[in-house]
Amino acid sequence: MSEGEPAYRRILLKLSGEALLGKQQYGIDPEVITRIASEVAEVVSLGVQVGLVIGGGNIFRGAGLAEAGMDRVTADHMGMLATIINALALQDALERQGVTARTMSALQVHEVCEDYIRRRAIRHLEKGRVVIFAAGTGNPFFTTDTAASLRAIEIGADVLIKATKVDGVYSADPMKDPNAIRYRSLSYDQVLSDKLRVMDATAIVMCRDNDLPLIVFNLNTPGDLVRLVRGHSVGTAVGNQLPMTGTSS
Numbered sequence: 001m002s003e004g005e006p007a008y009r010r011i012l013l014k015l016s017g018e019a020l021l022g023k024q025q026y027g028i029d030p031e032v033i034t035r036i037a038s039e040v041a042e043v044v045s046l047g048v049q050v051g052l053v054i055g056g057g058n059i060f061r062g063a064g065l066a067e068a069g070m071d072r073v074t075a076d077h078m079g080m081l082a083t084i085i086n087a088l089a090l091q092d093a094l095e096r097q098g099v100t101a102r103t104m105s106a107l108q109v110h111e112v113c114e115d116y117i118r119r120r121a122i123r124h125l126e127k128g129r130v131v132i133f134a135a136g137t138g139n140p141f142f143t144t145d146t147a148a149s150l151r152a153i154e155i156g157a158d159v160l161i162k163a164t165k166v167d168g169v170y171s172a173d174p175m176k177d178p179n180a181i182r183y184r185s186l187s188y189d190q191v192l193s194d195k196l197r198v199m200d201a202t203a204i205v206m207c208r209d210n211d212l213p214l215i216v217f218n219l220n221t222p223g224d225l226v227r228l229v230r231g232h233s234v235g236t237a238v239g240n241q242l243p244m245t246g247t248s249s
Contacts, residue, residue, distance in 0.1 A: 007231030010049040010125060012152035013040070014145065014162045017057035017086055019219055027058060028089050037093035039225045040130060044099050048229055049125040051155055052132045053148040054090060056082025062140070076140035080107055083144060087134035088112060094130055101130040106138030106147075118154050125155065145199040149206040160212055161228065162199060163219035168236035169198050185237045188214075198238060213239040 015036070022029025044050055062079030066072040087103045094101040102124050103113035114120070116133060124131045136147040145162075152160040169191075172180040188208035191198050198204065198216060207214050217224050217235030228234040 006043075006046045006048045006229050008048060008158040008229060010051070010155065010157050011043070011229065012051045012053065012148060012155065012157040012160050013225075014148035014160065015052065015054045015090075015219070016144075016163070017055035017059060017061075017082065019058075019163060019165075020054075020086060020089070021058045024058075028086070033089060033093045034096075035222070036219070037090065037097045037099070039222070040094060041097040041099045042226050043229050044128065044130060046226075046229065049128070050130045051121070051125065051151060051157060052087075052090065052130060053136075053144055053151055054083055054086045054132065054134070055144040056080070056086055058082075059085060063143075073140040076136075077107075080135040080138070083136060084109060084113065084134045087132040091132055099130055100128065101132060103132045103134055106133070106135040109135075121151075122155055131155075143200050143203065145203040146206065149199070149203040149212065152212055153206065153210045157212070160207060160214045161225070162214065162216045163225075164216055165218065165220060167218040167221065169196055169216050169238070171196075183236050184233070185239075188238060188240065191238055204238075207238070208240065211240055213237065 020028045020033055022032035040050055056079045059082035060078045062076035065075035065078065084105055091101040091103045104116040104121055105113045106116050108115055121131050133151045136142055136144050137150055148160060166174055168182045169186060170180040170182050174180040188204055191204055192201060215228060215235050215237050217228055224234050
């Protein structure tokens with residue numbers, strides 16, 4: 001494989017809503033969303049088809065609202081609407097980078113975005129458009145992690161890439177435990193048995209049962225997304241069959 005040749009034909013990138021906060025306490029940091037859009041644009045320029053799933057935690061988190069006493073179904077619907085806001089903002093940021101993007105929602109909001117239809121989404125990807133999947137799965141009680149796994153499987157993505165605030169999966173919280181070990185690779189069963197906080201269990205099981213590789217990396221390290229797509233060893237790889245082995249501190 002040459003330096004510029006991508007390792008993947010089609011990817012699904014999972015972003016948390018909190019990733020858009022930047023230095024803000026609430027909402028969207030314009031500098032952060034512009035940087036993310038710029039990196040995605042570079043990946044698209046390599047000829048890679050890109051799908052995106054984004055959370056809504058920078059605006060509302062359904063689970064958090066439910067814990068505060070709100071009806072869980074209502075809270076989750078509010079969280080889904082928050083993801084649509086983020087998806088539209090990301091669509092705008094991508095278009096300002098010269099990338100054609102489409103927001104497809106699991107909830108019907110015809111005035112602002114398309115309904116999610118699998119075959120249409122694949123057609124958009126084949127035409128080089130970035131597809132942003134909003135409103136999770138459209139159902140309460142399911143996280144956007146699960147939505148990311150589901151959409152990745154539905155569109156036939158080669159890999160699911162989860163962007164986080166740390167450079168991979170650790171044996172413990174690296175912010176609290178200085179002796180935490182970063183894994184270079186893990187099996188899905190190990191993630192489940194060791195209760196490692198990679199994604200929720202439903203998402204992990206879906207990836208495992210459909211043999212979908214997962215890579216966890218630090219979104220805040222400029223250029224890592226492009227390096228990852230080019231096949232470099234970045235972050236932690238999770239899957240049934242992996243090219244990377246061992247751990248690093």
